[in-house]
Amino acid sequence: MRRETQNILLVLLGGALLKLALTGTYLRYVKESLQPWLVVTGATMVVLAVVAIVRDLRGGQEHHGGHEHGSSRSPWMLILPVFAVFLISPPALGADTVNRSDRNAAQEANASNGFAALPSDEVVPLSIGEFVTRTAWDDSGSLNDRTVKLTGFVVRKDGDVFVARLTISCCAADASPVKAKMVGQDFAALPTDQWVEATGRVVPGSATKDTAFVPTFTVSQVVPIATPEDTYEG
Amino acid sequence: MLLVLALVLQDWLVGVLNVPVLRTASTVFVAVCVQALPFLVLGVLISGAIAAFIPASALRRALPKKTALAVPVAGVAGVALPGCECASVPVSRRLMQQGVPPAVALTFLLAAPAVNPIVLVSTAVAFPNAPMMVPARFVGALLTAVVMGWLWTRFGKSEWIAERALRRLPDNDGTSRWVVFAETARHDLVDAGGFLVLGGVFAAAFNVLVPQAWLETLGGQVVLAIVVLSLLAVVLALCSEADAFVAASMSALPLLPRLVFLVVGPAVDVKLIALQAGAFGKSFAARFAPATFVVAIASALAAGAVFL
Numbered sequence: 001m002r003r004e005t006q007n008i009l010l011v012l013l014g015g016a017l018l019k020l021a022l023t024g025t026y027l028r029y030v031k032e033s034l035q036p037w038l039v040v041t042g043a044t045m046v047v048l049a050v051v052a053i054v055r056d057l058r059g060g061q062e063h064h065g066g067h068e069h070g071s072s073r074s075p076w077m078l079i080l081p082v083f084a085v086f087l088i089s090p091p092a093l094g095a096d097t098v099n100r101s102d103r104n105a106a107q108e109a110n111a112s113n114g115f116a117a118l119p120s121d122e123v124v125p126l127s128i129g130e131f132v133t134r135t136a137w138d139d140s141g142s143l144n145d146r147t148v149k150l151t152g153f154v155v156r157k158d159g160d161v162f163v164a165r166l167t168i169s170c171c172a173a174d175a176s177p178v179k180a181k182m183v184g185q186d187f188a189a190l191p192t193d194q195w196v197e198a199t200g201r202v203v204p205g206s207a208t209k210d211t212a213f214v215p216t217f218t219v220s221q222v223v224p225i226a227t228p229e230d231t232y233e234g
Numbered sequence: 235m236l237l238v239l240a241l242v243l244q245d246w247l248v249g250v251l252n253v254p255v256l257r258t259a260s261t262v263f264v265a266v267c268v269q270a271l272p273f274l275v276l277g278v279l280i281s282g283a284i285a286a287f288i289p290a291s292a293l294r295r296a297l298p299k300k301t302a303l304a305v306p307v308a309g310v311a312g313v314a315l316p317g318c319e320c321a322s323v324p325v326s327r328r329l330m331q332q333g334v335p336p337a338v339a340l341t342f343l344l345a346a347p348a349v350n351p352i353v354l355v356s357t358a359v360a361f362p363n364a365p366m367m368v369p370a371r372f373v374g375a376l377l378t379a380v381v382m383g384w385l386w387t388r389f390g391k392s393e394w395i396a397e398r399a400l401r402r403l404p405d406n407d408g409t410s411r412w413v414v415f416a417e418t419a420r421h422d423l424v425d426a427g428g429f430l431v432l433g434g435v436f437a438a439a440f441n442v443l444v445p446q447a448w449l450e451t452l453g454g455q456v457v458l459a460i461v462v463l464s465l466l467a468v469v470l471a472l473c474s475e476a477d478a479f480v481a482a483s484m485s486a487l488p489l490l491p492r493l494v495f496l497v498v499g500p501a502v503d504v505k506l507i508a509l510q511a512g513a514f515g516k517s518f519a520a521r522f523a524p525a526t527f528v529v530a531i532a533s534a535l536a537a538g539a540v541f542l
Contacts, residue, residue, distance in 0.1 A: 006424045007420075009424070010420070010423065010424065013271075013427070017268065017271060020268060026268060028261065028264075028265075029261065029264050029265035029268045029269070030265060030268050030269050034268075034269070034272070037272040038268065038271075038272065040272070041271055041272040041275045044275050044279070045275065045423065048416060048419055048420040048423065049420065051416045051420075052416070052417070052420050055413070074425065074428030074429055074432070074512055075424045075425070075427065075428045076428065077427075077428035077429070077431040077432050077435075078424070078427050078428055078431060080263075080431050080435070081263075081264060081267040081268075081431055081434075084260060084263060084264050084267075085264060087243075087244045087247060087248075088247060088248060088260055090257060090260040090261040090263075090264055091257060091261065092261065093258060093261055093262075095254075096254035096255065096257065096258045097258055100258075100442070100445075169356075169360075169476050169479035169480070170269060170472070170473050170475055170476030170479070171265040171266065171268065171269035171473065171476065172261055172262055172265035173262050173265050173266050173269070173437060173438075173441060173470070173471075173472060173473075173476075174472055174473075174476045174477070174479060174480045176480070176483050
């Protein structure tokens with residue numbers, strides 16, 4: 001591959017990273033904390049390519065021994081992420097990923113740390129991860145008879161309807177699902193992957209080994225909402 | 235021209251990718267690339283800095299003369315590179331080009347991604363109920379790296395390594411050090427970047443093709459669990475800073491197979507094999523990766539026997 005082509009690819013790839021980082025779309029793929037690193041990385045790539053381009057323009061035909069590539073074609077692969085980011089812009093993971101696994105990632109998470117008291121508000125907003133952890137591991141039954149609000153997307157499997165989120169610890173490749181089974185209403189009108197706020201109460205003792213620690217959630221009200229910017233739970 | 239074609243094809247592409255499996259795979263692919271590129275850039279910048287500012291003679295003086303002694307030194311030196319495996323491939327290739335014996339550079343390659351403080355802290359955070367996981371992982375990974383270094387000293391042949399990986403840079407030929415720095419970093423980035431993307435393609439494919447349900451059926455069968463988790467570590471190609479959280483979420487399994495997962499992953503995975511084939515040649519990767527796989531499992535079991 002020619003040196004000029006390599007430099008153009010580097011500029012495009014650096015530009016793709018900058019685009020992701022500056023428009024906020026990076027949140028579909030990685031955690032928020034990576035943003036400054038993406039900016040630095042994208043900028044570094046562009047600078048390295050521009051320095052090489054400027055030197056080539058100034059230096060004319062002067063070449064560096066030991067830097068020639070011969071027949072190496074591997075740099076062409078760099079075009080794939082560029083295309084993926086600019087043309088396809090893949091969405092955040094959703095129902096398809098949740099249905100690839102039966103595990104419910106929140107189990108055991110903070111089991112040994114004890115549970116803080118819930119706020120005394122009438123409706124308590126909870127992350128699905130905490131909701132699952134509390135129903136599965138909090139023996140004091142702190143959620144029983146409490147009305148909670150969960151935010152997540154709709155997932156269907158084997159005739160059941162779930163409200164789910166994915167948790168990531170580094171990037172979308174390590175995503176693990178957390179979910180609760182919704183009952184008490186007709187959810188047929190909600191398309192799969194639709195984001196909702198579901199208000200209701202847990203069925204006490206429903207998250208056991210037999211249900212793979214997926215709690216049952218009796219929903220009194222479910223409202224479709226717009227997809228949030230960061231779809232993952234931390 | 236290429237871009238015009240791409241724009242014309244965009245609608246068609248987006249349509250094809252509207253299948254859930256492909257959509258998931260493309261998201262995972264971009265995620266792997268986006269997550270790994272900062273570390274790869276860190277690695278090529280270090281590699282450029284070594285080429286430009288550290289004379290080969292200084293490196294040789296810093297290491298013990300006997301390779302057998304230099305190998306463990308290189309393993310412990312891995313603590314100082316706070317990144318994941320993508321950063322360590324260009325750095326160790328640069329070390330080889332600066333005249334560091336291959337066995338020593340390869341030990342550094344294997345140790346750096348697994349024994350640095352960031353990885354150890356994230357392991358501790360992921361396993362709050364099993365603090366011994368941290369020393370077990372540290373020892374298992376270090377043992378893997380050192381044993382592989384010694385094996386290479388004893389059995390390795392330098393002709394397995396592609397000639398381009400061993401070619402010395404010409405000593406200071408009058409070009410400014412900053413030019414050497416920028417040129418080396420750019421060259422390594424273009425070179426390794428392509429292979430990283432290739433590894434990302436494989437990781438994304440396996441991510442959607444390997445049925446996660448395997449894990450739930452393993453239960454108490456420890457031997458089977460060790461085999462399956464070591465293979466999973468290879469095909470999933472998780473970043474060494476994230477794999478502890480994935481291992482922690484497999485709570486149906488005993489700790490030992492999960493330790494194997496954590497020791498094998500940073501040493502051998504599809505992304506790393508692609509990077510190694512790019513940096514050191516196919517005939518190197520075809521020998522080094524399987525040997526590392528076996529040594530890593532054995533080291534993890536040994537460390538597990540002591541600590542868990």
